[in-house]
Amino acid sequence: MANRNVPIPRRQLYIGGEWREPVKKNRIPIINPATEEIIGDIPAATAEDVDIAVEAARKAIARDDWGSTTGAQRAKYLRAIAAKVLEKKSVLATLESLDSGKTLFESAADMDDVAGCFEYYADLAEALDSRRKTPVNLNSDSFKTYVLREPLGVVGLITPWNYPLLMAIWKVAPALAAGCAAILKPSELASITCLELGEICREIGLPSGALSILTGLGPEAGGPLASHPHVDKISFTGSGPTGSKIMTAAAQLVKPVSLELGGKSPIVVFDDIDNLDIAAEWTLFGIFANTGQVCSATSRLIVQESIASAFLDRLLKWTKNIKISDPLDEDCKLGPVVSAGQYEKVLKFISNAKSEGATILYGGERPQHLKKGYYVQPTIITDVNTSMEIWKEEVFGPVLCVKTFKTEEEAIELANDTK
């Protein structure tokens, strides 16, 4: 059973191995999307704090206790972090649900994934040692030649709110495994668990400056990190427009970037399916898991015409039974979307689809039984054509649009009809 009264820790920025008040002393409220209540606040970093964190990161790389470590030594830190995450799993999962609105079941699964990811990169860090200096045979006695694998330097990691700790860890764990010094800027909409990662790093004695965690707003904290001349690489997950800004900033310094942006993935159901129920279950999982806030969500159902009506009946039956409630309720299947902004955005997509002539087969509104919280019913939209916004744009909410096909060629063409 979830303990709703888990206290929200009041943290500062985690820089150079210690908690540090932001230079400008600003803080951002934490909102629980299930209740719309302010449940705490997080520090808001600005360019001044980014400078301090970059300085701490560069020092870490120059110091033996981080800069000269072997992969095997770094693997020990990664495994210690993984163990702490599992030890604190129940509190971390509850905090993740309170902050982001994801169901407790999903948050707990995320924490297992987080620990698994640290373990995975611990293995890779260990494997790195034997490959660090690989001789190249030039058939010459005059030269000795090697391929050296070395850390890139200071990396800036800017992450989203849909899997707050997990998406951060997909970047933090490989950066630390490689021996980089990392500066993480989580999403201002859900930062609690990333700050708790700071506490874990402190507890296990991660060398100072190997990881700093700067919570704050995108343009104020993420922007200066992306354009900082002493940050050697940026890795970003989030929206297309922000990804484009980051790439533009990085291009000025010819700085490498990795971008993981949006999606509009298809799920294709053919009429030779054995079991319609299983296809229905996975279709619903693909779009309603994490309330549809997944870049790989299957937001377009493409179903063969001959079974379309039977399949939609099945989907409807299941969709009506999805329990929408406070994400901390044990049997909750669909929580709220993350924020007021995301709630407005999702409802706008639905109303635009309606005005473009699509049919809202199910849902489309806030559930009647929930007066507070950013809840949207699981929504299924039919009579969709390929020029409609709902077919083309990522909603990032519990909204499925449906098209039918006759032939396999047509199905493939529809599936690939996405930018």
Ligand SMILES: NC(=O)C1=CN([C@@H]2O[C@H](COP(=O)(O)OP(=O)(O)OC[C@H]3O[C@@H](n4cnc5c(N)ncnc54)[C@H](O)[C@@H]3O)[C@@H](O)[C@H]2O)C=CC1
């Ligand atoms: N690919 C994915 O996993 C995700 C995709 N999205 C998409 O993005 C949409 C909007 O969500 P947002 O939270 O507004 O995403 P966003 O792209 O604005 O935010 C992602 C991260 O970038 C930071 N950021 C924002 N502006 C920045 C800037 N100018 N410079 C540096 N960093 C900046 C944010 O603070 C956050 O940490 C969603 O509706 C969804 O369509 C959102 C989250 C995750």
Ligand SMILES: C[N+](C)(C)CCCC(=O)O
């Ligand atoms: C964690 N996982 C695999 C469900 C989601 C990964 C990121 C995304 O697709 O938004």
Ligand code: NA
């Ligand atoms: Na929040």
